[in-house]
Amino acid sequence: MNRSLGRLLHAAAPLAFMLAASVGVAHADQAAPALPQMGFNNWNSTHCRDEFNEAMIRGVADKFISLGLKDAGYQYVNIDDCWAYWKRGKDGRLQANPKRFPSGIKALADYIHQRGLKFGLYSSAGTSTCEPLEENRGFPGGLGHEKQDAATFASWGVDYLKYDNCNNQKIDARKRYAAMAEALRATGRPIFFAVCEWGENKPWLWAGKPPVDAGSWRTTGDISDNYASMLKIFKENVVLDAYASPGHWNDPDMLEVGNGGMTDTEYRSHFSLWAIMAAPLLIGTDLRTIKPDALQILLNKEVIAVDQDPLGVQGKQVSDANGIHVIVKPLKDGSRAVAVFNETGATRPAVVAAAELGLKGGASYEVRDLWAHTQVKGDGSLKVTLPAHATAMYRISND
Secondary structure, eight states: OOHHHHHHHHHOOOOOOOOOOTOOOOOSSSOOOOOOOEEEEEHHOOOSSTOHHHHHHHHHHHHHHHHTTTTOOEEEOOTTOBBSSOOOOTSSSSOTTTOOOOOOHHHHHHHHTTTTEEEEEESSSEEEEEOOOOGOOEEEETTOOOHHHHHHHHTTOOOEEEEEEEEEEEEHHHHOOOOOOOHHHHHHHHOOOEETTTTTTTTGTTTTTTTOSEEEESSSSSOOSSSHHHHHHHHHHTTTTTGGGGTBBEEOOOTTTSSSSSOOHHHHHHHHHHTTTTOOEOOOOOOOOHHHHHHHHHTTTHHHHHHOOOOOOOOOEEEEEEEEEEEEEEEEEEEEEEEEOOOSSOEEEEOOOGGTOOTTTTTEEEEEEETTTTHHHSSOEEEEETEEEEEEEEEEEEE
16 A cells, blocks of 8 residues: 555555466466456555454455345455554564454454455565554564565465555565565465555566566555546556456556545446456445445446456557547457546547447447446447546447
């Protein structure tokens, strides 16, 4: 998490390391899931407030089931900064904060696993994590403790590690992240490795390759729950489509859907754009109190299917003119997903020719609106009037 305050105070200067035989990496039995990760992370809704504790996280795991999120594909229940005690134990091992997690991290992981879900944890590739800290002390980071921490995570049943960048002592990012990646692999447990390096050293150029071989890497600073932040991050991430591939994803940070700082129209755009960019879909709102409209956005299985398409391609922006963005994502069945996004504050008409979408002229196509859940036949061109900050999303297939 590139928390601007945390960086100012602490910086001294997504996705899985689980390895696939198809890319010729050692430990091929730890096969990397090809699809962008889906789940929950508490940070955007709670930060380090007292409400972040084991009762909350257990309640969130229960909501995965009762709200239908597990059935929709969400699987990771991840906890972020402030879970740890301010110092290591006498044996050097990380310890859970006894006030927040009195039952311990393994017990929490067990609870989540019993519900058929996976559990994720947070650390930083530095001497301490990003948040300043309990009792004016830092929460311990992983720098110099990679082997011990990885073994601890494995013994607790951790399935996912988000590894931040604060207090990094100006040590080369590649070395710091490789050290943890190699330590995780050595445990023999498949642990999803999400590099959270904020894009400072262009991790899209190296984080998806050995020796790091992460499954996702943050391409931007932290998102905030407002339209300007979402728009900025979208623009920074959408141009990096060439660096994404199955099991290796650009990560424009977690979702803000449901946190109250944007309109439902803006949240639909947020979700649509992250999906067509094949980004991780990590819910950032408290599911125990989520409103129906926000839940409906997160449960749109047709949009989720675009994100989770097994072809594993990030959508490419084919047009950016007059405040209208057109992004096209080829899908495994031969169809195309298309997002048409109006970034402006006024209603705008948009006309997109079939050729602009890579479609043959003179053919007949089925055009399905993924938010209206309606379908029409046409020549593949699109004509739509978009309200301010709105995104229309389609799946276009041969008739």
